Amino acid sequence: MVAPSRRRRVTINDVASHAQVSVTAVSKVIRNAYGVSPAMRDRVKTAIEELGYRPQAVARGMRGRTFTIGLMLPHIRNPFFADILDGLTEQLAGTDYRAFMIQGGATRKVERLAVDALIDRQVDGIIMVAPLASKARLEEVAQEKPTVVLARHERSSFYDSVYDDDEAGAELVVKHLIELGHRRIAHITHQDDSQAQPADLLHNIRAATYERVMREHGLADEIAVATSFYHEKGGYEGARELLDRDPRPTAIFAGADQAAFGALAAVYEAGLRVPADVSVAGYDNTHLAALPNITLTSVDQEGSVMGGAAGKLLLERIEGRTSAVRFSVTPSLVVRGSTAPPTS
Amino acid sequence: MVAPSRRRRVTINDVASHAQVSVTAVSKVIRNAYGVSPAMRDRVKTAIEELGYRPQAVARGMRGRTFTIGLMLPHIRNPFFADILDGLTEQLAGTDYRAFMIQGGATRKVERLAVDALIDRQVDGIIMVAPLASKARLEEVAQEKPTVVLARHERSSFYDSVYDDDEAGAELVVKHLIELGHRRIAHITHQDDSQAQPADLLHNIRAATYERVMREHGLADEIAVATSFYHEKGGYEGARELLDRDPRPTAIFAGADQAAFGALAAVYEAGLRVPADVSVAGYDNTHLAALPNITLTSVDQEGSVMGGAAGKLLLERIEGRTSAVRFSVTPSLVVRGSTAPPTS
DNA sequence: CATGATTTGGGTAACGGTACCCACTCTTAT
DNA sequence: ATAAGAGTGGGTACCGTTACCCAAATCATG
Known part of the structure; x- marks a missing residue:
């Protein structure tokens, strides 16, 4: 068994001596720089081809770019x-x-x-x-x-x-649910580790928009937010908490599809049907949302x-x-x- | 508005002169190399701290490691x-x-x-x-x-x-379905771009094992493989093809959960129920498989x-x-x- | 106390490219 | 004919770090 003896890599010097030109010339060719004749270009490219040379990005980075x-x-x-x-x-x-x-x-x-x-x-x-x-x-x-x-x-x-206009997106969802006739619309949001809840983080925008639209439609008293996480488990736990409330919401807007999948699971587990008992909507329009056995209403953001x-x-x-x-x-x-x- | 004037990065030289030692000394400290006294170490570490120095991985890579x-x-x-x-x-x-x-x-x-x-x-x-x-x-x-x-x-x-012992995993699934009493068990596999179908690629192992186990149980005539892809759409299309056959399979073993999700969708869309009409099993035991509304039988490979x-x-x-x-x-x-x- | 070993610190040539500058040739305009 | 400019090729310092080597100081030993 041969130990993997790392063979020395082909460098710009090897190419230069093989093509009988200067390293500068080779450098110019690989950078597509000004100052090389077509003949020189061909000659260098041939040498590069023959030696299988690939420039080392790390070395390029010391003076120029790493690509x-x-x-x-x-x-x-x-x-x-x-x-x-x-x-x-x-x-x-x-x-x-x-x-x-x-x-x-x-x-x-x-x-x-x-x-x-x-x-x-x-x-x-x-x-x-x-x-x-x-x-x-x-x-x-x-x-x-x-x-x-x-x-x-x-x-x-x-x-x-x-960015995606999260405000517009969240508004679309909440208005859609309101137009369907829902009043007790709940929201599942994401908890990040910053204390301040910066207003520019997308989950906070979606949550704030949910509250605003609810308020604008006279549904301020129906606002119900579960603070959890944008993943399956988070959605599941958030939905369980919301469904335990009395009266329970008739619709749940999860801030992300991943959370919506968990919410769907919680609804089914509670013996309720979607959408007959509870409507569920997500955000992101992931591939899974389109599957016939999921058919999740969602926001597409390309x-x-x-x-x-x-x-x-x-x-x-x-x-x-x-x-x-x-x-x-x-x-x-x-x-x-x-x-x-x-x-x- | 100020143009983002990239300020020069702190280098090992800056640290050396700030600590009044040689660059070699600094290098030794950051590499944890032999030949530095505790006093020297402290002194250098303080300078690194004060200047907020972080070594440039790219430059390190030219002689040593890039980490x-x-x-x-x-x-x-x-x-x-x-x-x-x-x-x-x-x-x-x-x-x-x-x-x-x-x-x-x-x-x-x-x-x-x-x-x-x-x-x-x-x-x-x-x-x-x-x-x-x-x-x-x-x-x-x-x-x-x-x-x-x-x-x-x-x-x-x-x-x-x-690697995961794909042969053992696939065998578990197929045997499980056979023990449940299934005979018309179909399989959805993945198509890669190599002509040769190398025997060492996991999807080929799962498919080959499926065929072997079927044969070992006298079900050679029931072997039905749809060659598609290990993703939702692939599973959906593979399952549709399988469900169109007459007689249709009573169980589908998709080589990956992603494909199994698509297969579930195809089954539902065909007006059939899972597992009453068709059983479905996957591979990978992704988080989604555990959700109560999916409850996909799957192989866990840690x-x-x-x-x-x-x-x-x-x-x-x-x-x-x-x-x-x-x-x-x-x-x-x-x-x-x-x-x-x-x-x- | 002389001697060799050990510890500690530093000088410097690489590593593989690029940027900058210079030199030479050949056109082109005056 | 001459100067200026464009086109073409090469020499070399430098990017930031490490490996290697050497020198000085300190320590242990007989």
Whole structure:
């Protein structure tokens, strides 16, 4: 058995001597820089081909770029993030840039470590999805590296923002339920680890909009919020708490599909039917929501469009743009079988 | 509005001059190397603290390590991969290593690009989850960087393997269905882009085991396989095809939960009930399977244990181990409400 | 007390690229 | 004919860190 003897990697020097030119010439060719004749280009490209040379991104990064985009995701369990990644990947196709993901986690502290890890690896730019960090911290990051923030609403002149209009989306859901005739509409929201409940975090916007719309329709007394988490277990527990109340709600608006799935489970487990006894609606329009045995009413926010936009804006920033751009997607309601007029 | 003037990063030189010592001394301290007195250590650590210095991983990589682990996932839509990541993250906690994910995609070609991208960024080690690549290619990668391969079964002396015993798992499902009294048991498998259908890819093992067990129980004539994909849409389409056959199967074993969810949808849509008319079973025991309104019988393969083991083995390899280790997890069947004796 | 071993600190050449500058040739305009 | 400019190629310092080596100081030993 042979020990895996790591063979030396082909370097720019090898290419240069093989092609009988200077390393500068090779560098120019791989960077597509000005000052190489077609003949030189061919010659170098042939040598690169013959030796199977690939530049080492890390070494390039010491002077120039690493051609690496850092994507911070809170976690990878939510399939909605997969849509974002798909959009980003498509946007990056054809460029030399690659997207690397890192998991941010559930607290500000570990999220900070994750983003620092990206910076320390000299990524050329950072996309943060639904970060928990304060605006000050986001701007700090943006001063180190070109940055695009996804799913946050505050306005900054240091980074670009891409977001879904969560206020419009939440309004669509609550109004839909009200129009169906519901009055006792409850909401399941997400608990993050920040004490302040920043108004710019999407779950807080959805919750605040729910309350506003309820109030605007004279339903202030019917407001019922379960503070839990945007995942299956969270939705399940949140719904159980809501269903235990007397009188129990006739409709539940979960702030995310993942939570809505858990809410559906809680409703069934309580011996109730959807939508006959309780209507349930979610947010994100994940693939699962469309399945005939789930048919969850949900809000579509075009994750892949958001991911693509984030990629495009980030590349522009890397190229030198410094003005801040805000890109927002208008969500739409997808009505399915999980919502219907109340029977009681 | 101020343009984001990137301020120069604090370097090892800044720390050295601030602490009035040599850069060598600082380097030794951050590497925990031999040859520094306690007094020196304190002095340097204080300077690091005061300046907020963090070493640049990219520069470290030029001589030593980048403290980066590359994790190649086929995609991030399957929540099972999240379990793997959780296990890995936990294993890496307390070390300076960070896991970066890259999406491999659906074809060998893009997967190759993704893994090359990891190598070009000088990661210290690579974990490949359910790769499509040939064994030869995997060994090629392993010769460049310490490598651990997850969810593949072939034996190699160049990399470590971590896998679930898919043969045992598939056998559990099929035998369970046979014991319930089913005879017309169908299977939904996954189509990858390789022509050869390598015997070491997990979906091929599950499919082959299904056929073997059927044959061993005298059910060779009842073998019915739909070749589709391991995702919701794939399961939906595979199940539709199977349900169209005459006579239709009384049980469907989908090779992955994601596909099983789609199969459930197809069954309901056909006006049939689960499990009364058709039993459905999956593989992976994702969180969703446990929800009361899904109650999918599935195979649990402890993703976080596998992720943790992969991390441990990779760190050992980075530290210098060259012998190959194989770590396998024994799956267990979780019987839920989606499987029952056939009624017809 | 001389000698060798150990501890501690620092100097410096890499690592693999890129940015910047310079030199030379060949056009083109005056 | 000459100057200015464009096109083309190369030399080399530098990016931030580590590995390797050396020197000085301290310690243990016979």
